[in-house]
Amino acid sequence: xxxxxxxxxxxxxxxxxxxxxxxxxxxxxxxxxxxxxxxxxxxxxxxxxxxxxxxxxxxxxxxxxxxxxxxxxxxxxxxxxxxxxxxxxxxxxxxxxxxxxxxxxxxxxxxxxxxxxxxxxxxxxxxxxxxxxxxxxxxxxxxxxxxxxxxxxxxxxxxxxxxxxxxxxxxxxxxxxxxxxxxxxxxxxxxxxxxxxxxxxxxxxxxxxxxxxxxxxxxxxxxxxxxxxxxxxxxxxxxxxxxxxxxxxxxxxxxxxxxxxxxxxxxxxxxxxxxxxxxxxxxxxxxxxxxxxxxxxxxxxxxxxxxxxxxxxxxxxxxxxxxxxxxxxxxxxxxxxxxxxxxxxxxxxxxxxxxxxxxxxxxxxxxxxxxxxxxxxxxxxxxxxxxxxxxxxxxxxxxxxxxxxxxxxxxxxxxxxxxxxxxxxxxxxxxxxxxxxxxxxxxxxxxxxxxxxxxxxxxxxxxxxxxxxxxxxxxxxxxxxxxxxxxxxxxxxxxxxxxxxxxxxxxxxxxxxxxxxxxxxxxxxxxxxxxxxxxxxxxxxxxxxxxxxxxxxxxxxxxxxxxxxxxxxxxxxxxxxxxxxxxxxxxxxxxxxxxxxxxxxxxxxxxxxxxxxxxxxxxxxxxxxxxxxxxxxxxxxxxxxxxxxxxxxxxxxxxxxxxxxxxxxxxxxxxxxxxxxxxxxxxxxxxxxxxxxxxxxxxxxxxxxxxxxxxxxxxxxxxxxxxxxxxxxxxxxxxxxxxxxxxxxxxxxxxxxxxxxxxxxxxxxxxxxxxxxxxxxxxxxxxxxxxxxxxxxxxxxx
Numbered sequence: 175x176x177x178x179x180x181x182x183x184x185x186x187x188x189x190x191x192x193x194x195x196x197x198x199x200x201x202x203x204x205x206x207x208x209x210x211x212x213x214x215x216x217x218x219x220x221x222x223x224x225x226x227x228x229x230x231x232x233x234x235x236x237x238x239x240x241x242x243x244x245x246x247x248x249x250x251x252x253x254x255x256x257x258x259x260x261x262x263x264x265x266x267x268x269x270x271x272x273x274x275x276x277x278x279x280x281x282x283x284x285x286x287x288x289x290x291x292x293x294x295x296x297x298x299x300x301x302x303x304x305x306x307x308x309x310x311x312x313x314x315x316x317x318x319x320x321x322x323x324x325x326x327x328x329x330x331x332x333x334x335x336x337x338x339x340x341x342x343x344x345x346x347x348x349x350x351x352x353x354x355x356x357x358x359x360x361x362x363x364x365x366x367x368x369x370x371x372x373x374x375x376x377x378x379x380x381x382x383x384x385x386x387x388x389x390x391x392x393x394x395x396x397x398x399x400x401x402x403x404x405x406x407x408x409x410x411x412x413x414x415x416x417x418x419x420x421x422x423x424x425x426x427x428x429x430x431x432x433x434x435x436x437x438x439x440x441x442x443x444x445x446x447x448x449x450x451x452x453x454x455x456x457x458x459x460x461x462x463x464x465x466x467x468x469x470x471x472x473x474x475x476x477x478x479x480x481x482x483x484x485x486x487x488x489x490x491x492x493x494x495x496x497x498x499x500x501x502x503x504x505x506x507x508x509x510x511x512x513x514x515x516x517x518x519x520x521x522x523x524x525x526x527x528x529x530x531x532x533x534x535x536x537x538x539x540x541x542x543x544x545x546x547x548x549x550x551x552x553x554x555x556x557x558x559x560x561x562x563x564x565x566x567x568x569x570x571x572x573x574x575x576x577x578x579x580x581x582x583x584x585x586x587x588x589x590x591x592x593x594x595x596x597x598x599x600x601x602x603x604x605x606x607x608x609x610x611x612x613x614x615x616x617x618x619x620x621x622x623x624x625x626x627x628x629x630x631x632x633x634x635x636x637x638x639x640x641x642x643x644x645x646x647x648x649x650x651x652x653x654x655x656x657x658x659x660x661x662x663x664x665x666x667x668x669x670x671x672x673x674x675x676x677x678x679x680x681x682x683x684x685x686x687x688x689x690x691x692x693x694x695x696x697x698x699x700x701x702x703x704x705x706x707x708x709x710x711x712x713x714x715x716x717x718x719x720x721x722x723x724x725x726x727x728x729x730x731x732x733x734x735x736x737x738x739x740x741x742x743x744x745x746x747x748x749x750x751x752x753x754x755x756x757x758x759x760x761x762x763x764x765x766x767x768x769x770x771x772x773x774x775x776x777x778x779x780x781x782x783x784x785x786x787x788x789x790x791x792x793x794x795x796x797x798x799x800x801x802x803x804x805x806x807x808x809x810x811x812x813x814x815x816x817x818x819x820x821x822x823x824x825x826x827x828x829x830x831x832x833x834x835x836x837x838x839x840x841x842x843x844x845x846x847x848x849x850x851x852x853x854x855x856x857x858x859x860x861x862x863x864x865x866x867x868x869x870x871x872x873x874x875x876x877x878x879x880x881x882x883x884x885x886x887x888x889x890x891x892x893x894x895x896x897x898x899x900x901x902x903x904x905x906x907x908x909x910x911x912x913x914x915x916x917x918x919x920x921x922x923x924x925x926x927x928x929x930x931x932x933x934x935x936x937x938x939x940x941x942x943x944x945x946x947x948x949x950x951x952x953x954x955x956x957x958x959x960x961x962x963x964x965x966x967x968x969x970x971x972x
Contacts, residue, residue, distance in 0.1 A: 204462025205513035270385030312356035436667035502556030594908035620772035622700025653806030690791030706767035718789035737783030
């Protein structure tokens with residue numbers, strides 16, 4: 175019996191080649207796209223779920239959003255140690271940046287070769303209780319509990335020593351020899367952690383440093399109460415008055431999506447992007463199922479005689495239902511195989527677009543999901559055709575028609591309306607995403623990233639010198655316009671605050687970030703000067719200096735227009751020469767310039783009032799920014815690299831183009847746009863396939879009506895419009911459904927931006943007209959053939 179079902183199914187596929195190919199094409203493309211998006215979402219949701227007890231591990235974040243700053247993942251190690259014995263806390267693990275807190279240097283020498291240690295952190299020895307870190311060689315506990323020993327990742331050991339087993343190898347940091355005591359496997363990509371070198375964290379010596387604090391709680395811990403306890407302890411410890419400081423405990427699996435700070439190990443993910451991916455995956459599956467249903471129903475009209483004969487010969491309803499379910503199962507299974515081949519073919523391209531290294535894995539979970547999808551689609555898409563066949567009266571089938579009840583018509587038209595609504599929504603969403611991305615990229619950030627070369631993370635004590643020889647030599651290069659030092663990457667975030675009081679008594683209530691810089695910062699960064707002048711070597715007192723023999727220090731300050739206006743001054747010229755008094759460090763500053771507002775950081779960051787302080791920085795590292803001529807940027811790039819190494823400023827300098835750094839701010843938005851753009855196209859293609867199936871059904875069902883109309887003198891175009899009218903009405907209904915839904919969803923996404931586009935009416939009109947045009951062309955291409963057929967061929971048996 176089963177063989178009979180299979181033979182009949184294969185015979186049907188052979189006889190109905192067009193519908194078979196369309197079904198396979200639509201279903202396999204839809205499944206392949208859904209699988210790709212699902213793989214992306216699965217990868218994003220897999221972060222940090224391999225660590226031991228990850229459900230009960232939290233990272234402590236300092237929340238400064240109330241005063242205009244970000245939520246940062248660093249906090250005082252001393253505060254964490256004070257609360258380590260709390261009843262709700264089982265253990266605490268600390269990671270601290272070695273370079274930021276000057277615990278050691280990353281400049282090392284292996285024999286005669288000089289290197290920089292990459293991603294260098296100090297860690298407490300209980301790391302294996304918090305991280306799924308695999309030790310390949312040596313003993314990790316020894317490495318993190320013994321002075322002058324380190325642990326290296328496999329890739330770092332290979333880079334430094336040319337072999338993975340480097341246990342016992344020695345390198346010099348200029349003062350002492352360091353021994354490699356352990357080698358651990360490279361951390362997986364789906365982890366928010368990023369370190370290649372670990373040294374012991376001595377809390378007796380560096381207990382007052384800040385670090386990444388991970389807390390393992392017990393089963394009944396009150397997380398909210400712990401957050402409040404950390405905040406109150408911090409406020410009490412440092413005697414903070416009127417503090418709006420808060421703490422957040424972020425669960426280990428959520429850290430990746432919470433990582434928005436420049437202090438995080440690496441950029442985090444986007445929950446919005448994951449939600450869009452999951453939604454698109456489900457929509458594509460539903461569209462594919464709707465297509466299959468419509469095409470299967472259209473195919474039934476060509477099989478009415480076969481069905482009638484089978485019923486006449488005694489076939490039961492169950493047998494007919496099983497036959498159609500078997501056919502659906504075979505088609506969907508074959509489509510799944512083709513889809514998997516397509517996924518394997520396109521996954522490298524998709525990886526490059528999404529910047530994620532995921533792959534298709536045939537593990538037990540994946541296979542189970544695939545089988546469930548096949549069976550689910552079989553039941554969903556095979557039920558309606560099987561129901562029609564089983565319940566159609568024999569006399570209706572013998573007359574060459576199927577029963578056209580109201581429910582049948584509603585289902586077919588409902589499926590098409592659903593597909594058209596999705597197509598309208600995706601086209602409108604794509605256009606609005608493009609408009610928003612264009613707006614973000616066109617916003618004047620207040621500085622000019624083009625033509626700027628950045629040398630990252632140079633030693634602050636060395637570089638914050640008003641007469642540094644390397645800065646002078648770079649300035650003399652033929653392709654260089656100007657050069658300066660800054661202690662903040664303005665394409666990312668600021669790292670320092672300079673609080674001061676204006677002569678009128680005004681002091682900012684929120685954050686007062688500053689960028690410590692060298693001379694010529696306005697010219698180098700391309701700031702827009704509104705009043706006053708740049709920091710200049712002609713005014714040596716611009717640089718931070720002592721005033722006489724006292725402890726008082728003075729420097730020059732450049733402020734933004736927003737800061738001036740918030741202080742109560744409307745004319746930038748009025749503040750030039752003003753003396754402002756610092757709230758700490760006994761530093762006074764003279765305002766020498768006012769520049770247009772500067773946007774620091776990502777596209778979602780707010781505009782904040784900032785200042786530039788000449789020669790002052792509390793950071794351990796600074797960046798060197800070079801304003802070069804665009805036509806000579808590659809030559810300057812190479813010369814700078816040679817100069818940095820020649821003067822031993824950095825063994826392996828990290829040099830980037832500011833424009834590339836700036837574009838990284840839009841990476842999430844570009845990913846969303848690309849994702850929506852690609853799958854909008856696929857949704858439109860699949861919708862066309864669905865329209866084709868329903869139009870085939872309609873044209874065949876109304877072929878006698880078309881013939882009669884031709885006899886009565888109707889033209890081809892009038893007949894085409896007549897048949898297309900039915901579908902255009904459905905498109906109109908889909909537009910009514912799509913508009914409010916799209917407006918709400920896109921509006922919710924746009925609310926994340928300080929600068930955002932309006933949801934213009936023309937965007938929705940273009941989306942509607944596009945779907946309407948595609949629908950008319952698809953229907954017209956089918957009905958043209960019906961309208962061109964001679965009426966006598968259709969009516970000869972009447």
